[in-house]
Amino acid sequence: MIPNPEHMKISKGEFVYSDVTVFSAEALKYKKFLPKTDGAGGGRVVYEQVQREGYRLTVDEKGIKVEAADDESFFWATMSLKYMLLTSSALPFVEIEDKPRFAYRGFMLDTARHFFGVDFIKKVIDALALFKFNRLHLHLSDDQGFRFGSEKFEKLVEVGSKREGTRGDKIEHGGYYTKSELIELVKYAAERHIEIIPEVDIPAHTGAVLASYPNLSCAGKAKKVDEFFGILGHTLCAGKEETYKFLFELFDEIIEVFPSEYIHIGGDESDLSVWSRCPDCQKTKNEYNLKSNTELKELMLRRVECHLKDRGRKVICWNDAVKCVSDEAVCQFWQGKLKETLAFADKGGKVIVSKFSPYYLDYPHGMHSLKAVYEFNPILDGLSSDGVKNVIGVEAPLWTEFVDSESKAFRQMFPRLLALAERAWSQNPNYDRFISEIGVALNALSKCGYEYTPIEKANPKKIEGVLETVKFGLNLLDKTTFPSLIRAAKAKNKK
Incomplete structure (x- = not known):
């Protein structure tokens, strides 16, 4: 099973589940999540609430019994x-x-660079639930599109949700989610014990705004x-x-739709040089x-964080902004500023690990292979014992x-996302066992209509991986490449 359970003991014998298997009253609410079968068995499915950590799932000659303390644990047992x-x-x-x-x-899921419809996101949610993920982070804004259907700021929809083309192809691309669609998605995810966390990136990556x-x-x-893509230098004015x-x-409107504990405010790859030429920004710097x-970026992010805190929410930021938020924020580590991230965790700050290599799934398997995802230890080197707990x-x-398509999205996700699922859930990971059992998981995905990259391509041979990476690199080259690299270097070195 993927992810691998903490304890699993298989005995001789089998129970045949069928559509006529009887569900107890407590178990009935979970039946809709189970696949229909053509089995000819009977028996019972019983869910019993007990005080315990996690869940116990037993299959014997009588049927199926699940013991757990809460609805979430019952659901994860149902997914097993x-x-x-x-x-x-x-x-x-x-x-x-x-x-x-x-x-x-x-x-x-980044919905800003390319828009993906509600039905696709529901399908993503179903796959996440099957492999026991519990958070879906939606990146709703960037230079290339704004996807939250704001009713307060109509131009975000009329203008910001569409672009004239993509990298010069002159084919209009656009889309946005209405509030009713997002509320439906939030409900759909919550039924599967997945919380949707919205992201509106500030102060940079704001070209569509x-x-x-x-x-x-x-x-x-x-x-x-x-x-075009890259670090384009579009930054909100911090002095107005x-x-x-x-x-x-805008954030008030967002939290009306998303009940999540956290709101993601980005904070990454900020080219702040424009603020040095801005009279309003310079005036604000002098006033404070x-x-x-x-420090001006910190002022902006802290004001937004305080506004959200007053409304009962906490913030997540990319680790680029770890020194611009309070200790109550969550830092999402992707690359750079490792010392600052370690210090943040060591003094009590909470950290999510999303390290670029190997967790960025849009990159080719030659760079971030299935094996690399599995074998990466998310406990960052250099953390104290207290930091590890955070x-x-x-x-x-x-x-x-x-x-740019649902098919490619799923092939980039799977099977690498299964490796992350196991490292996120399992207490006792083992790569050899994982590889020996992944075929069963991929067959399950296939039955549910998902595409995936074959194992031999997800773990390419060295020359194949190099060629795949070179092809990917060449595809990156356009008129924004070198300016973006310069801005990235400036953002990385800016103190």
Whole structure:
């Protein structure tokens, strides 16, 4: 089984589950999550609430029994049962005792670079649930599109949700989620014990916002939604009070739709050089006695964080901004600023590990192989014993600059996401066992209509991996490549 249970003992004998198997009253609410079968068995499915950690799942001659303390644990037991039933309606006699390693087990989908519809996201949620993930992070805004259907700021939909083309192809691309669609998604995910965390990235990666409302930039000049990718240098003005009014009202609208404990505010790859040329930003720096643009960025993020805290929410930021938020925030580590991230965790700050190599699933398997994802230890080197306790989980992002179809998205996700699922959940990972059992998991995915990359391509031979990586690298090259690299270097070195 993937993810591998903490304890599983298989005995001789089998129980045949069928559509006529009787469910107890407590178990009936979970029946809809199980696949229909053509088995001819009977028996009972019983769910019993007991005080215990995790769940116990027993299959014997009487049927199926699940013991757990809460609805979430009952659901994860149901997913284990679903996994087995996708293989066969004839279940072996088995006893499973299980609980998760990490509290936070996440996947991020970038919907800004390429838009993906609600039905696709529901299908993603179903796959995440099967493999016991419990967070879906939706990246809703970037330079190339704004996907939250704001009713307060209509131009975010009218202008920000579409672009004239992608990398010069002159084919219009667009889309956004209405509030009712997002509320439906939140409910759909919650039924599967997955919390959706929305992200609106600030102060950078805001090209679609600034195309919609140019007055929120330092120069106030009109622009189009970007069709090229990279670090393009579009940054909200931190010196105008109207910027904060916009952000406060926008986040208020977002939290009406998303009940999540956390709201992601980005904070990554910020080219702050424009603030040095902005009279409004310089005036604000003088008023608050700020010595650098980084301190001005901290002022912006802290104001947003305090606004959300007043409304009962906490923030997540990328680790680029770890020194710009309070200790109550969660830092999502992807690369750079490792010392700052370690220090944040050591003094009590919570950390999610999303390390670029190997967790970024949009990159080729030649760079981030299935084996590399599995064997990476998310407990970062250099953490103190206290810091280790503050790593609350892991998350694999799928950025979609070069992922333009549902088919490609699933092939980038699977099977690598299964490796992360096991490292996030299992107390006793073992790569050889994982590889020996992954065929069953892939067959289950296939039965549910998902595409995936074959194992031999997910773990390519050296020359094949090099060629795949070179091809990917060449595809990155366009007129924004070198300016983006320069901005990335500046952002990395900026203090």
